[in-house]
Amino acid sequence: MRISVDHARCEGHGLCAGQAPDVFDLDDDAQVVYLFEGGTVPPEHLAAARAAVNVCPVAALRELQH
Amino acid sequence: MPRHPDVPAYVPDIYSAQSILDPYPHYAELRQLGPVVWLPKHGVYALPRYAECKAVLLDDKTFTSGEGVGLNPVTNRLSRGTTLNSDGEDHAGRRALVAHRLTPRALRTMTEAVERQAAEIVDAALARRDVDGVDIAEALPTAVVPDLVGWPQEHRKNLLSWGAATFDVLGPLNGRAAAATLRGLGVMRFARGVVRRRSVLPGSMGDDLLGAADEGRIARSECPALMIDYLVPSLDTTLSAIASALHLFATHPGQWQLLKDDPGLIPNAVNEVVRYESPLRAFSRKVAKDTEVAGTALRAGSRVLVLYASANRDALEWEDPDTFDIRRDASRQLGFGRGTHGCAGQGLARLEIQSMLRALVARVEKIVPTGEPEWGLNNIIRRLQRLPLELVPA
Numbered sequence: 001m002r003i004s005v006d007h008a009r010c011e012g013h014g015l016c017a018g019q020a021p022d023v024f025d026l027d028d029d030a031q032v033v034y035l036f037e038g039g040t041v042p043p044e045h046l047a048a049a050r051a052a053v054n055v056c057p058v059a060a061l062r063e064l065q066h
Numbered sequence: 067m068p069r070h071p072d073v074p075a076y077v078p079d080i081y082s083a084q085s086i087l088d089p090y091p092h093y094a095e096l097r098q099l100g101p102v103v104w105l106p107k108h109g110v111y112a113l114p115r116y117a118e119c120k121a122v123l124l125d126d127k128t129f130t131s132g133e134g135v136g137l138n139p140v141t142n143r144l145s146r147g148t149t150l151n152s153d154g155e156d157h158a159g160r161r162a163l164v165a166h167r168l169t170p171r172a173l174r175t176m177t178e179a180v181e182r183q184a185a186e187i188v189d190a191a192l193a194r195r196d197v198d199g200v201d202i203a204e205a206l207p208t209a210v211v212p213d214l215v216g217w218p219q220e221h222r223k224n225l226l227s228w229g230a231a232t233f234d235v236l237g238p239l240n241g242r243a244a245a246a247t248l249r250g251l252g253v254m255r256f257a258r259g260v261v262r263r264r265s266v267l268p269g270s271m272g273d274d275l276l277g278a279a280d281e282g283r284i285a286r287s288e289c290p291a292l293m294i295d296y297l298v299p300s301l302d303t304t305l306s307a308i309a310s311a312l313h314l315f316a317t318h319p320g321q322w323q324l325l326k327d328d329p330g331l332i333p334n335a336v337n338e339v340v341r342y343e344s345p346l347r348a349f350s351r352k353v354a355k356d357t358e359v360a361g362t363a364l365r366a367g368s369r370v371l372v373l374y375a376s377a378n379r380d381a382l383e384w385e386d387p388d389t390f391d392i393r394r395d396a397s398r399q400l401g402f403g404r405g406t407h408g409c410a411g412q413g414l415a416r417l418e419i420q421s422m423l424r425a426l427v428a429r430v431e432k433i434v435p436t437g438e439p440e441w442g443l444n445n446i447i448r449r450l451q452r453l454p455l456e457l458v459p460a
């Protein structure tokens with residue numbers, strides 16, 4: 001699973017990091033950091049990553065279909 | 067627009083006084099009827115279940131806001147120009163302006179002040195002991211938001227009533243909407259005056275907006291509507307959530323004990339309160355092109371009603387949806403909307419509600435109901451208007 005992050009949209013609500021702290025973090029400017037940028041999410045974090053995509057209140061996260 | 071013959075219909079008026087006071091049985095019947103239900107009284111397709119509400123909110127190209135999110139054509143025309151009622155580029159530009167002072171990052175500098183105010187409010191309430199929970203709920207939003215927006219001191223006492231009116235007129239054209247129309251126009255006239263006279267507080271969000279107009283980034287004529295964007299949806303909604311939290315913890319002492327034992331549950335408790343008693347019951351969208359929802363064909367030009375408050379009680383999505391439990395993961399609730407139009411003020415709302423809960427948990431042993439709570443009548447907002455409580459100090 002790969003995830004695309006729309007940084008223009010992210011408002012730093014941090015719900016993603018709450019669901020999947022091993023996949024998302026917030027930087028000092030409260031912008032989301034995708035810890036596997038450019039790569040795929042390891043299997044053990046898949047469920048949490050999906051939950052994170054699911055809760056982002058402004059839909060800045062998207063699961064890519066490949 | 068005639069309905070599709072296969073779509074079930076629900077005849078009772080979900081905006082009658084009775085339905086507003088007790089909406090959940092109606093929503094349960096709607097969910098039972100199907101994912102798309104025609105409301106003949108209002109000429110819209112209701113979406114009572116979670117999956118369809120979420121899908122529609124995420125597809126803002128097909129389900130648009132630019133021609134209004136209310137249920138009556140008059141308001142839908144009048145409220146153009148706000149962030150709430152716009153699409154595409156127009157929306158993105160307004161949203162960026164409105165949201166940048168409301169993000170959690172921007173709010174960091176305010177956190178301490180808000181927590182201090184919350185503590186003062188709870189201390190004052192404890193000194194009285196017998197209180198109306200609605201007064202406690204009102205105190206923080208009315209202390210924080212008008213200063214942040216930069217609204218001048220004059221007319222501040224009207225803000226709550228103007229806010230309620232602006233929501234009422236977004237409902238169907240019933241008696242409540244008609245009665246609120248004049249007050250709704252009052253807030254628009256006031257916002258225009260504030261922009262014309264530049265009477266916003268220096269350094270406030272309103273001041274920022276006028277600055278953006280000076281620099282030509284937005285038209286000056288857009289400023290009044292954007293001022294309203296900040297103010298109207300920010301008081302009643304948050305007040306509602308704080309009052310509902312007090313009511314729910316008063317009537318669920320076991321949940322209150324859980325919160326006291328583990329204040330780490332506070333952020334999720336906010337989600338669960340907003341799930342269980344969603345302050346904003348529903349808004350609509352206009353269908354921009356022929357499409358389908360859950361197999362039901364919808365023609366361009368028809369309107370769908372996104373029932374946040376029903377989606378949040380959908381048994382297809384939630385286990386025991388009618389049970390209030392702060393331990394469930396409620397972060398995917400739709401009470402703040404979702405996607406492009408997802409609440410721009412949710413960071414501020416969360417900060418206010420969490421601060422109140424933190425102040426209460428630290429100072430209050432028990433919240434005891436001392437009389438019948440009363441719910442207010444508003445076409446859009448679900449909120450208590452009287453909540454007699456005794457606060458027992460810790």
Ligand code: HEM
Pocket residue numbers: 123131135149150151161164168211295296297299300301303304307340344345346349374400401402403404406407408409410411412414415
């Ligand atoms: C518990 C409190 C609150 C609740 C439940 C709430 C709920 C909502 C909902 C459901 C929407 C989505 C509307 C749609 O789908 O069309 C929304 C949008 C919005 N809210 Fe809130 N809100 C709250 C507090 C606030 C506060 C404190 C502010 C501002 C200071 C605010 C400002 C806005 C704005 C500007 C929008 C429009 C966003 C857009 O269209 O892009 N809200 N709110």
Ligand code: SF4
Pocket residue numbers: 009010011012013014015016017024026031032055056057058059060061
């Ligand atoms: S949940 Fe969405 S808005 Fe919030 S930090 Fe994560 S990506 Fe950004």
